[in-house]
Amino acid sequence: MEWLREKNTEALQRISDGFAAASGDVFKGVIGAIDGLAIKIRCPTLSDKIADPGNYYCRKGFYALNAQVICDKFRRVLWISTGHKGSTHDSTAFLGTDLYKLLKERCEYLLEHGLFLVGDTAYPLLMFLMVPFPKANAGSEEDAFNFWLSNSRIQIECTFGENVMRWGIFWRKMSFDLFTVGKIVNAAFLIHNFLIDERERCGSHKEDAAFFHSFSLREQDCARRSGENASPVATDNNEPAPRGRPPTEILNQLNLANNLRERLCADLTSAGLGRRYTDSMKFNEYGQVYF
Secondary structure, eight states: OHHHHTTOHHHHHHHHHHHHGGGTSSSOOEEEEEEEEEEEBOOOOGGGTOSOGGGGBOTTSSBEEEEEEEEOTTOOEEEEEEEEETTSOHHHHHHTSHHHHHHHHTHHHHHHHTOEEEOOTTSOOBTTEEOOOTTOOTTSHHHHHHHHHHHHHHHHHHHHHHHHHHOGGGSSOBOSOHHHHHHHHHHHHHHHHHHHHHHHHHTOHHHHHHHHHSOOGGGSHHHHHHOOOOOOOEEEOOOOOOOSOOOHHHHTTHHHHHHHHHHHHHHHHHTTOOOOOOOOOEEOTTSOEEO
């Protein structure tokens, strides 16, 4: 994210404005939604120069790469990191990236401008990463916060859904070396961004919505040619937060992170914004998200 490295406040604010529009500019400051995607691969071998292939076996029951991805309100991918073993927890994968180091370096700048990422409960609460309150009571301030955070975070789920449905390469395990798999995933998301740009330029949202609503993997030519029953193999990598005491560097941020989260709660309460019980998120017959 070059905008963050260059402290391009104007560009970051444009991303925030996109997310904030749904709440009438009340829940603002979001500069990206983050989540992990488990991408099914063949079992790595010693010929791949992998000393520990078993660590690529994920909790979903297959060998995978854990791709960490951030998108904007329009589901445009802003950042992706594919170099993580399938067994790696989302929080561990994120904390090991260069982006996390950059966010730490820019934490005071981000805090000053009220800018942050949003993630699910697999990630730790940080000054620059807001996550839901655990076990929030219905109708409470915390519940309202969780709803509006989810309203922003759901875009990364939709980004994954669109890519899994659109690209047939994700329907079966990738039988390539790990370096090539990473390149393929990056290329798929780059073309996805091009299509998003064209969708925003041409206003073709309705056509895309109709495509994803009626999407059926069995209708794809590749499935008919091969005779296989294709099914999505790139899946959401959500999992519970790891147990145990958080690292010291995370504990040291908790006070400031909680202050930011409480301020956002107060802003929502002052504006009278609570949970809305109309859900625009839908699923097709394969459980893939679309709007």
